[in-house]
Amino acid sequence: MHINKNKLGLLKDHDVTDEKVYLNRREFINKAALLASSAALPSIAFAESEAPAPSYTDLKKSPFSASEDLTSYQSITTYNNFYEFGVNKEDPAKNATDFPDKSEPWRIVIDGECDNPGEYDLDDLMKPFTLEERIYRLRCVEGWSMVIPWHGFSLADLLKQAKPNSKAKYVEFSTLYNPQQMPGQQSSVLQWPYIEGLRIDEAMNPLSFMATGLYGNDLLGQNGAPLRLVTPWKYGFKSIKSITQIRFVEKQPVSSWMIAGPAEYGFYSNVNPDVAHPRWSQARERRIGEFLKRKTEMFNGYQEQVAHLYTGMDLKKDF
């Protein structure tokens, strides 16, 4: 065993320890630390798991897709607001593992002010459409955002098939109501079933999208399987999940969040950095996975596609 002296002539710990012993000890400490951490946290580490291999590989590309870095698959599938499966962000991923029940087909009713109403199995409903990829920014009203590679089909294409009549001024969407499958519905935190709505021209806008999957795979329960709306210029809660009913109506629908907090959540709920939520500013947002906050863009950066829908409206009043 040799003894080293550093510049200051001081001895270091490893100068007096045989290298083998030293290395063994290091290894022991590492193992012990690993053991301790895995014991303390059974669902070990958030350490980003890779997205599973995509089962849809020939998705049509879209000019509406953002060219920003995608939010990780792990974050998109574990950080969710879906009160039907619990009010905490991590609840839906835990409680929606068996959702939707694969033993029976998913049924969707399209009715109201239209000439061609109907009730469909999801598979039949989707048949006419070529699946398309849409990489959209998603901005939550709580001040965080993601970039998500959805796939699905245009909402307008679906709605046109039902042939809405002249009284169809709005479209109302409902989520499944099934407290057995959706335990969160056993609490009265929101009015069930979850209701959302769009003005007919908003619904017919080419950005409005029906998603059936993300990252090249079918949607998971926590992301609104098997069919959900995506309106990327509006706050996330407008993008209603697990849809079972689409209805054309003459009067403006009243959404679940409008009932829950009429002063805080309006019908339009367009992303708008200049109109603060009564309890927090909307000027900036934290992109999930990033440290610094970034400025929030008007209409979440989709002005070009949607700004014309709101000309002449006071967006402070119609928030």
Added chain:
Amino acid sequence: MFRQLFKTSLFIISLLPAIILIYGALNNQLGANPIEVLTRDTGEWALRFLLITLAVSPLRLLFGWHFLADVRRLLGLYSFFYAAIHMLLYVWLDQFFNLTDIIKDIIERPFITVGFINFIALILLAATSNDAMIKRLGAERWNRLHSLVYYIGIGAVIHFFMLVKKDVTEPVIYIIILVVLLGIRLYRYSRRSLISA
């Protein structure tokens, strides 16, 4: 001997939430939005330590656990410690030290107004918590100043209640605990004034 051991153990145990949070943050175990978790959890620990501090007198009164008198200051300072981290996270990671935005936030958003006033009051109490300050202020004035802690408790639960989006279960639980802790004091106070009357 027992008292010293108790105090030291409590000092270490009270530090554990911070250690666990730092460990989780460094090992990427706080989920998709770790900053949100850090801010929320430090705020909640500040509230918990505040309520534990407020429980000391009732526990002495009801069960005669007078040894707790020794650690009340320690518990109160831990509430300040977690509140200070909570505040730092807000000022740093939410607002990036932008003074204009912070002032605007304090003025415009009631729950931040309440949180801010609470933190200023906590600084006052923490700064006057040592023996020298007790001596300098005199027991009576010091006690009057430190009765601010009741208002801080009320402010803290209001702050929490106002900031949650929809599900108020958790803040309501803290409100009930606070009502019980303050209720015991009021009851004793009213009995005492009755007897002396």
